[in-house]
Amino acid sequence: MTFAATLKNTLSKDLRLEWRSKDAINSMLFFALLVVVIFSFSFDLTPEESRLIAGGLIWVALLFAAVVALNQTWARELRNSVLDAYRIAPAPLESLFMAKTIGNFIFVTVLELVIAPLFVIFYNLRSIGPTYQLVLVSVLGNWALVVNGTFFGAISIRTRSRETLLPLLLFPISIPALLAAVNATTTTLTGEGSAYLPLVFLAVYDVVFTTIGLFLFETVLQAE
């Protein structure tokens, strides 16, 4: 099968599975909701203060919640040894990686769409800078999280304590992307300074790590 066909088939299979079971999305949404509520209980903020720290809170909430979905990406393929079937199938493995990443990207985008209004309500947020930057940073930051998360998910599935290991591998690697995303979000919310540099940084980060991911994925999946 060609790259595009494998990608389309895998992606539509994953989306159909998720649509029917709603495993990842439900647990992710509820988890993120809990984080938002607990954060807003933990801090009592004025609108100015919340503008300063909401960027950090929202990305931490997204990062934690995304791990829930990322853990299920590959765990799903262990049943009936589907992963082994992928490994011997004559289809390009890079397209499998791409399909999984795009699938996770869609899940986390849904999460963002639900979480963002909640943040606006709970923290009385109003963006002073241009709002389209928030859309850009959510797309770029989301991709940075899921591309590394999908790759490290494929690594952590091969270890003893699968679910615990993924955040341990993913969080240190994601620190620069997180810093840039938080910086871009905060600059836009407070309207102070330009979000141009962090956005470019995120774009470069995305391109570099997508490339390494595509490059090394087959090696990792075929590792004995």
Next chain:
Amino acid sequence: MKSKFTIFALFTFAMLSWGLYAAMIQAPTEATMGPVQRIFYYHVPCAWVMLLCFPANFLVSIAYLVKRNALLDALAVSTAEVGVVFCTIVLLTGPIWGKPVWGIWWTWDARLTSTLVLWLIYVSYLILRKFSIGGPNPVLAASLAIFGCIDAVFVFGAIRWFRTQHPQPVFGSGPNSGIDPRMLHAFFINIAAFTCLGILLVWLRFVLERIHQKVEEAHAMKALAALPAKVSR
């Protein structure tokens, strides 16, 4: 091999002793910081060894993925572990110096934060090696090492650009600000001595890892040899 190792170990010991003498007795006490400045002679050489170990780990990991040679994997573990040890020393000696001189244990300054994130990345590398099913999986570890090292570049950039709200602490004396030659002398001897120590530790860890690998291999061969007998019974 063994005698070479002993000779090198003795040489390292001599270098470290010389370094200790130069740092503690020969070098004069720094005017403003006082005796605590002497930690500098250990802090910076440790950082130096760390900066040798991590790139070495990156190169060896790439080489492993290309060549799939167990020797290279043993070298990758050794450099990563020794790097983490020296990174830990850097992170511990820093606050010991920072408290009396800056008045604070820790600040989110670019250098400190980058070192901490580097430490986190390589600790996660060691954790991955520990947790793989059926013994360490060199391919997974090598992939993570490549991700980690490229990520380090982004870490330096991100911290420089996005966390600059904090004032940069000023170092009392750079090498160009009329530093006493005896200080410089002590400093360079310690750099050399710690480089030797780093090489010695990597060497030791490498030999140990090779023994581990051979034991694993022997176990696997034994299990394979026993297999047909069990089946026929």
